[in-house]
Amino acid sequence: MGTRLALYLGLSMVAVLVRLLWDLRFAGPTLYALAAVATLAAGLWAIRGKPLPLAWLGLTIGLTGAVAGYGLPWLSLLIPLGVFVGYWGWAKHVSEKDLGAFWGWALVWPAVGLLLVWQVIPAFYALWLSFFDRFNFIGHSRFVGLLNYEILLTRDPLFWKAMGNTFWFVVFTVPIGIGLATLAAILLNEKVRLQGLFRTLYFLPYITALTAAAAVWDWIYNPEFGFLNWLLGTPGFQWLSTPEGIFARMLRPLGINLSGFWAGPSVAFVAVMAMSVWHFLGYQVVVLLAGLQNIPKEYYEAAELDGASWWQKVRFITWPLLSPTTFFLFTLSLIGAFQVFTQVLILTPTGGVLQDTLTITLYLYNKGFRDSNFSYASALAVVVFMVILVLTLVQRRVLERRVTYEA
């Protein structure tokens, strides 16, 4: 009986889904009618032998919703309503197990439906779209197989530029950010006066919207009257539009000339990175502080009895016991850093001089929504998905072995 109910609910969900798909011209009306009939059949099966008036009423409402929803989309909402009315007429005659089946599906289906419609199916749709030629709503688009990927990976220097930039962003911001955050968290965990004030000051940037924060930093980086140039005594220095690589710039006085990828991220991009580290530090500090407070005090007391110094306590107790938290933060920051967008858009709206601050997400945005080349942008998105997936898996493999979990 439980399985039948699950089927009934599942199929009514399918009816709503198909309604949506029909709207999207993915499937013909026939499919929709089929789904409506299937809903009814499953419903009849579910209440077989129990012809209770309310259950029948519910089924009728559900079916009306399914059929009328064909012309008037909002009437599709009658389907779940019918299901519920049907249930009330019928509930008193079912077993505990059936109740579980009914309620289980009734409660998860909004979430599952939304996840399917807005996340799972779109992910596959992106993959499907990436096999077409210049899809942009207008005109006919051709199935071209892997052509977009071929162009992307072999003939698109901007893609590699964006990849390289994003790579540098991850390599610079994640370890530096977590390193600084660990230091700050360990210090903030000591007994200090005004601890609350310090914590608030470190946390405040995180809750500030990136847009507003980037606007301030844009002003701090201003070459003519920005604060940073005044502080460093470098009037007129163009922080946000200097395309020279940071390594190349640092090593040039020593007579070493670097070029291309080895020149490192541009000065402009480093400025963006500094702003990002500043912004996300508070989040990392708070998460690490929570991790620190989970370490039992007894360990420190025991270590003190043995005469351990401050550094030894940090090195042999705090560091290993904090590693699960650090690992979690690392994974999260890695994925977050890979998706950097807002700061770059505000600070260098066009992707910087010579596209030196173009990141993957900005490139995707440009390709999809400025050039209206949705299929090419989809191919880009799929590649990003692959990279993030591989990164996460590799990281889990490599790092998890070194992470000490508490017994």
Add this chain to the structure above:
Amino acid sequence: MRPKPLRWQALLGQAALYAVLITGSVVMAFPFYWMLATSLKSPQEAQQAVPVWVPERLKPANWAAAARLGAQGGSMWWGGYRAGRSVVLRIYTGEKGLEPVVTIPTPPAAFSDPRADNTRVETTFKDGRWEIALTNGGQGSFRLLPVRVYIAKSYREFHPELQPDSVSSRGDNWELSWSNLAPGVLGYVFHNFREAWYAAPFGRYFFNSFFTALTQVLGGLFIAAMAAFALARIPFPGKEFVFGLIIATLMIPGEVLLIPNYILLSRLGWLDSYYALIVPWLASVFGIFLLRQFYLSLPQDLFDAARIDGATYWTQLWRIALPLSVPGMVTYGIFTFLGAYNALLWPLIVTNSPEMRTIQLGLQSFIGEAGSDYGGLMAASTLSILPIVLGYFLAQKQFVQGVARSGIK
């Protein structure tokens, strides 16, 4: 027992600790100070090569003058320039030199109002000061009275009672200009805020942001709580499948969804509407996991007792599980609200009319439009972060615990 470390060592350690913490705090807090300070600066102060630490508008000495001039023009607090009123500006010179020349800037100069053209100007000298009386001879009242005064460089010193917003050299004269001569105290201090507010429909932006964020929080909470309860407390066929689906969803990065969801929304005709801002993000895997964790930690006895009393799963969810998971819901609410309120990319893609802009999007386009008016831009930025920062100070504990909880799995 090990001997206590020497006193000077402990002191040194403490000093180093505080030094690092204070340096860090200064770096973290400086941009906020700079945002606030700049939002109170006049355009000239904002564009000085040497930073202005305390803007003129923050100095109480100027407030009295601003209040007096504001009261003459309209009100002591917000100023204004009513029909028939006279505003008298005093410039202390000590000696009677060349008479200052007064002009009212005409459009398209910044901060000017065509109605100011009807202003009559009289200049008199008495008791060592020039008194410049400006009278509104027109029929209408208006908000800003922009004034420029040219005063000869032959004066050894001069001192206007209200500090001008900019001073520049014009041949044999100094050009003193005020963007509003009858400001009132609040109108003077919050000049940039008021101008930014009038320059863009920030009220609408705020409404859009709050509306979408709150709807997302409440709707998402409802959906996530139901799903989480079913996954944690109800045995049903297909549970493994649902759980697997949710885990799989976790791996999909946001970028992949931008384009297909945009296409979906456009086919549904939902672009540039609240649906587009709200619906795609209603179901949150984070929320389901978080609340599921809470429901799993509740003792089974509670639910057994309820069932014996005849409570359905629905009643158990509403009467037992939900009230006990308030901390989890607050965490979810704060995160979702922050995410929705601070989002830029998604609103940028799915909306295009000014009426549907959220505050971040409004700010983003304001950054382009404001040009070099950094005071106005910083005022707008301050406005945009104000609700969240105020919320943080009211519910500090929940904010911090929420973030902390997101890190403990």
